[in-house]
Amino acid sequence: MTNMAEDLKAEAPFLGSSAPAAEDRRRTDRKRSPRERKKRTTDVVIYAVLAVLVVALMVPFIWMVSSSLKENNQVLTVPIQWIPSEFVWSNYTDIWTRIPMMGYLQNSLYLAVIITCLQVLTGSLAAYGFSKVRFPGRDVLFLAYIGTIAVPWQAYMVPQYIMMQNLGLTNSFNALILLQAFGAFGVFLMRQYYMTIPDELCEAARIDGLSEYGIWARVILPLSKPALASLALLTFVNTWNDYMGPFIYLTSNRLWTVQLGLRSFVGQFDAEYAMIMTGSVISVIPILAIFLLGQRYFIQGIATSGMKG
């Protein structure tokens, strides 16, 4: 009983209080109310500033969606029509017959899913080796991994291409899968997280007779769900949005991803503004869905690793 009361007292300063409010509490009572009023005014100002900022930053998206619902000749008008005079929903049904959009989406999805699964699996395994098992040469090897993250991909894309050409893998999904599934970045991100899991947990599991593979599967993996989610989301989005990889390796239309399909559509039908915007909206929707589902893992993944794939 007393314990609980003490706990509550100890936690009270933090209960539901924001940082500025805690600051206020330290002031004397007399000063409090003008300050509070001032704080409220600042809040309103901040909200207003933020709202204006976000709307300004969102203009390209708003314009994209609005244009996708217009007739072609209404897209670039003076003055701009933000809300179409007539909603042309047929753009969203026509596009599927104008370009093989469905095929592009399937290709993107296929690549993104396979690459993500492989990245997460091999990355989390390797990260365990690098963080929880001690053996000679480990740290040098890890340094090589980190080192290659810093080398711009453009610097070695030509040898990679020659290699793939000799393996007969150009113009196939396999080339992209092999190139992107074993990224050093995944290993790095997972290791960063594993380092925060205390070694004592592994020791305890070892003493209980669990093998190293058992520890990885039954202790570490369940504990690293946030990191796994971060890596999976980052990889998925990067693969989905990748342009240069597919651009270099996928030459036949049948294999194109959404990015390539959209780009080629733009090149071929330069003036079909509305339709192009429709395609753009469709290419963004899967990312928006994934992002909204896992945005806190995204932010976490970026904030903890501070690196992109």
Add this chain to the structure above:
Amino acid sequence: MTTETVPSKVAPVLSRGNRKQARRNTLIGWTFILPNFLGFLAFTLIPVLAAFALSFMEWTSFTAPKWVGLANFQRMFASDSFWVALRNTVVYAIGHVPLTMALALLLAMLLNRKLKGIGFFRVAIFFPYITSLVAVAVVWNMLFSPDNGPINQFLHAIGIANAPGWTSSSDWALPAVIITSVWRDMGYYMVLYLAGLQAIPSELYEAAEVDGASAWQRFWNVTIPSLRPTTFFVVVMLTVSSFKVFDLIVVMTNGGPGRSTTVLSQLIYQEGIGEGKFGYSSAISLVLFLIVLTVTVLQFKIQQRRER
């Protein structure tokens, strides 16, 4: 069983059991790393090393590789397109890095407070970063449309009579790409700054306030120095990514008009994969790598000196 599970670090004396244990550990460690390592070795490490060697070779898709020493570099330094691409890349970096950094920090400061619904604003500002690049490029291209594009309509509305031709003008195409890339990237770096800001202990601000520091002084003497590691990281990441820029340029302007937006990575692609001049393009890659390395090391040195 217990002797078997004692890790080698606990007992420094190498008894036979320990040596056996160390060997076992090596084996176990490698089995974990191997699935990733094989792919990494074959498709990253070897190509990285090969790129170095290739830059000293004459090798095209039609001829056998031949060691030519510095010939590729001589040819490169004599080539006009190399200098144009290098210049464009540097201009892009000079525009992109400070702008993105300043805006990311500003946004992070604005968003680093506990307000209801602040999460929504953070997410909204982050979203451009993960949006498909082609969609971004295509939309901005239309926004930049010289005649009736929304941006020039806006500029006309605020009284600018001769608005720039943006992507159709060789003077304005690179700025247009820079604006687009800043818009896209600032959300990402905002997240990094936000993480940095949240790690600053509030006691520092309280102490400064007690000492009578103004908001500006607190920003200058508390926030900026505390963010130094984040800033270092942000600058390095931004510079590296600026020198690698490719996708956005290919989709927005494809290097044009003329050569006004051609960058190094595009040249590498054109020469190496487009025209099959493997050796020559690797020489350009090496230069790109050396620039990135130099910038990183330089920033690392500056960071270290400041810490002392």
